[in-house]
Structure formats: C-alpha cells, structure tokens
Amino acid sequence: MIPAEARERLRIMFIAKHAKWGGGLHPDDGNHALYHVETREVLEGLGLKLALEDNYEALFHRPEVDFVFPLLNRGGFLNSEMMLPLLCTRLGLPYLGATPILRGLADDKHLTKMACVARGVPTAPWTIYRRGAPVEQARCPAGGRMVIKPNASSASWGVQDAHDWAGVEAAVADIHSQGHDAIVEPFLNGSDVEVPVITVDGAPVVMPMMLFEQADPTHLRTYYEKRDLVERASKYELVPFEDESVMPRIAELTLEMAEEYRPFDYGRFEFRYDASTGTLNFLEVNLQANLWSQKVFGRSAVRAGLTQSQLIETILYEGLRRHGLLEAPNG
Numbered sequence: 001m002i003p004a005e006a007r008e009r010l011r012i013m014f015i016a017k018h019a020k021w022g023g024g025l026h027p028d029d030g031n032h033a034l035y036h037v038e039t040r041e042v043l044e045g046l047g048l049k050l051a052l053e054d055n056y057e058a059l060f061h062r063p064e065v066d067f068v069f070p071l072l073n074r075g076g077f078l079n080s081e082m083m084l085p086l087l088c089t090r091l092g093l094p095y096l097g098a099t100p101i102l103r104g105l106a107d108d109k110h111l112t113k114m115a116c117v118a119r120g121v122p123t124a125p126w127t128i129y130r131r132g133a134p135v136e137q138a139r140c141p142a143g144g145r146m147v148i149k150p151n152a153s154s155a156s157w158g159v160q161d162a163h164d165w166a167g168v169e170a171a172v173a174d175i176h177s178q179g180h181d182a183i184v185e186p187f188l189n190g191s192d193v194e195v196p197v198i199t200v201d202g203a204p205v206v207m208p209m210m211l212f213e214q215a216d217p218t219h220l221r222t223y224y225e226k227r228d229l230v231e232r233a234s235k236y237e238l239v240p241f242e243d244e245s246v247m248p249r250i251a252e253l254t255l256e257m258a259e260e261y262r263p264f265d266y267g268r269f270e271f272r273y274d275a276s277t278g279t280l281n282f283l284e285v286n287l288q289a290n291l292w293s294q295k296v297f298g299r300s301a302v303r304a305g306l307t308q309s310q311l312i313e314t315i316l317y318e319g320l321r322r323h324g325l326l327e328a329p330n331g
Contacts, residue, residue, distance in 0.1 A: 002317050006326050007047050012316075013063060014043055015053040015084065016071035035292035036071060042312045043069065059087035067325060068095040069316065073288060078179055079152060081107040081287075094323035096316065097288045098264035106261060106287045107152045109183050115260045116282050121253050123282045124272075126185035131176045137165050143186030147220065148172060150180035161187060161220050188281055189218060190274035193241050194296040195254045196289070198266045199318055204258040206251045208303035210296045211241035211273075238296065240303060246273065246280060253282065261287060263322060266315045268296055291315070 018036035025031060043050055051065055056072065070084035081103045088095040097103070105111050110128040117123070125141040128151060140146070148171035149159040158180070160171040168184060175182040191214045196207040214236045241247070254269045261267065268289035272281045291297045293308045301311040320326050 002046065002048075002313060002320065003326060005328060006320065007049070009328060010067060010320070010325060011049045011051060011065045012043070013051045013053055013058070013065040013068045014040055014071070015058060015068060016040070017054055017074070019052045019054045019071075031292065031294070032074075032290075035290055035295070038292060038308070039071065039312065042309050043316075045309060046313055046316075056083060056087065059084065059091065059093075062091045062093060066094070067320060067323065068093055069319075070095055070097065071288070079104060079107065081152070094319075094325060096265055096319035098261055098267075102261050102264060103287055106267070106285045109149075109151050109284055110181075112285055113282075116257065119256050119260070121257055121282050122280060124185045124188055126183055129172050129176070129182045129184065131179065131181050135169060135172050137169075140165065140168060140184055141186055145187040146184055147187050148175065148182055148184050150175050150178075151183040152180065159220060187218070187220070188272040188274070188279075189276075190214075190272045190279070191236070192283065193250055193271045193273045194238075194300075195250060195269040195271070196266070196297045196300045197254060197258055197269060198315055199263060200314075201318075202263055202322065204255055204262065206254055207297075207300045209241040209247060209250065210300055211239050212236050213239050238299060243273075243275070246278070249280065253280075257282065257285060261285065264288075265319050265322070266291075266297075 016036040018033040019040055021033045021037050023037055025033065040052065051063065056075065068088050072084055073081050075083055082100045085095060085097065085100040085103055089100060113123050113126055127139045127141060129135045144163065146162050146168050147159065148162060148168055150157065158175055162168045162171050172182040172184065192212040194210045194212065197204050198207060199205065250271055257269060264287050266289070267285055267287040269285050270283040272283050289297060291312060297311065298308055301308065306314070
C-alpha cells in the first residue's frame, strides 16, 4: 500500500488518450476508452494528487508533477509506444514502466522473436518485410495458411491471413501502404494463453494465467472483436487456464523472456497452445498491457485475490518504489 505521506506529497500525472472521456465505448477505440476511465477512477479513489492529460504536448515542457502514469501508448503513428517514455526521459521525470529502448524491443515483434531464439524459447518461424526493403518469396516461411500483420501492431490491428504467396504479397503491400513494417508467420492452431506479470521488489511474478479459449481453433481474432466493436458471438471466451501439465513450463518460459525486459513493472506474455498436440509457441509480449478489469490483468487479479484497485495500486507502488519516491526526501 502506498504510504499516506507519499499520497499527500506526490503529484502524479495520469496521461492517456481517454483520460478525460465521459464514458461509453469510443467509436474507434471501443472498450479502450472504458479502460482509461476505469483506471482514472481507481487512481482518484486511491486519494492521489492527480493531474489528467490526454496529449503528448503535456510533456513537451516539464509539468509540476513528480511521477507519470503513462497509458498514451497507441498514438496513431509508428513506434508510438516509445514516445511517452522518451518525453519523460528527456525531462528527467520518473514514470511507470520500462525504458524507451525496452518498450521498442517489446513493440517490435521481429526483435522479440529474435530474443526468443537467443533464449531457447519456442516460437513459430517468421520473416520480417521492412517497408522499403525487398519483399522476397524466398524468405517467407512455409505454411498452408500465413498470418500477416503490422510488426508493431497492438490488439491485432491490421492482422490478415493468406493461403498463397500472392495473398501474402498483397497483404504485405497493404500494410506497407499504411506506413508499417510487416511480419509473416504460419497460422498456429490453438488458443492463446495469457500470462500477466508484475514485479515485486524488482523481481517478476507470474500471476494466474488466463486462456482465450476458441470454439474454433482456426479462427483469426481481429482488432474489432478485441475492442468489442463487432459481435464476436461465441468465437472465443476468456477463461482461467488451469492445465497443470503445461503451466509450469509456460511459467518457466515467461520468466526466461521477462529477463529481456527488466525492469518493466508489468506486462503480458502470450503463448499459443494447441491442447490436441501439446504444441506451445511464444507469440509476443505487451509491456504496459491493458489493465482493464474485464481483460486479462483484471480477471487474473480476481483469481489472485486482488481487487482492481489493489492491482493498480500494487503496480504503481512498485514504480514509485523503484524510483525512490515512497520516502520523503528528508526521511
């Protein structure tokens, strides 16, 4: 728990695209707006001295705050995940989450997969087609169905599939035309195991795992489904993951990958698991992942015996502790 003295002394900026949103689904960002409103209300409920901002310009000059809780991650431009940490670093202002270079490493799916290979963590074969570089079929991994997506996308934005090289080439061209690099890999049957991780005294701690259980293991989840902007019916459901035959292995691989990003305060690590074959592959990592009570972190927190308020306070406490802000300067 954040000490009462620190609550009274510290002024914290909560900066998010929808930090000042009134409520309801956003027409483009869907439930992301609900997430930002909920987080704002939790922080207000903690009795913190809170400053609310919803644009990068708020950090072009040093504001009168001691710490930044940054959720303005999807800025509408390539590599925007790095912008707030960079702005805070430029100002010498402490903030929650990993450093800009680590945020970039996690945001780049190709580099994350390279880290997987270096650490012996299984992941699907892939290739990266950088915008402006040659798009060569010889570098494309084999597979009857390929997944093509922006290399730095979130929430499955821009994800497509193809069954031949002509389809892959067209999908890559489409992604390039939108200003993004494209990553290509074979489609993996199965469901996504979601592993939320927080850090306690700097050490990564694996929280209860969750599963996006798919009725059809060949279904390709879309951005619009994840943001509740279209009806997803019963295509998938977020449920506890309790397969004890594979949970220890997933935890081991998660902690192995977490070493690449320390210190990061919190993040979500994803694996594709095919229960019919026992095949397990690392998919990606999302540092400063969605904390909304209806998503993975919030649902996992309930399983861990934490309220939503306790979850966010625990994460914020770690960030403040790491930056030496919990104790008064003269104390």
